[in-house]
Amino acid sequence: MRAHDLLHTRYVRFHTTVLLCIVGDLDIATAPLLHHAAQTCLDEPTGIVCLDLTGLTFCDATGLHALYRLADTFRRAQVTCHLTGISPQLKRTLPPRATPPAWAPPARLR
Secondary structure, eight states: OOHHHHEEEEEEEETTEEEEEEEEEESTTTHHHHHHHHHHHTTSOOSEEEEEEEEEEEEOHHHHHHHHHHHHHHHHTTOEEEEEOOOHHHHHHSOTTOSOTTEESOOOOO
C-alpha cells in the first residue's frame, strides 16, 4: 500500500483559522504526509490551526514524533495549534505532560 492510501489529510480555512483533519494511520510511512499538510496550511496567512485527530486510527512512536514536529513547525510560524479528538489510546501514549508546550488547550468549536 502507498502512504496516501493509509493517511488522508484535509483542511478547511476560514479567514486565518484552519481546521486540519487527520484520518488513518500515522507511522513512519505516512509522517511525511503530515508535514506536507502543515506546510500547505501555512501557504496562506494562518493564525490558528485546530488539529482534529478524531479519524486517527493508529499512531506509533514515529507518528507521535511527527505530531511533535508538527507542533514545532506551527510554533516557529507563530501559529497557535489546538488539539481535538484525541483518542484514549493516544492519550495513554502521550507523556505525562499531556501536550507539548506549543499546543494550546483544546478549542471549543462553535
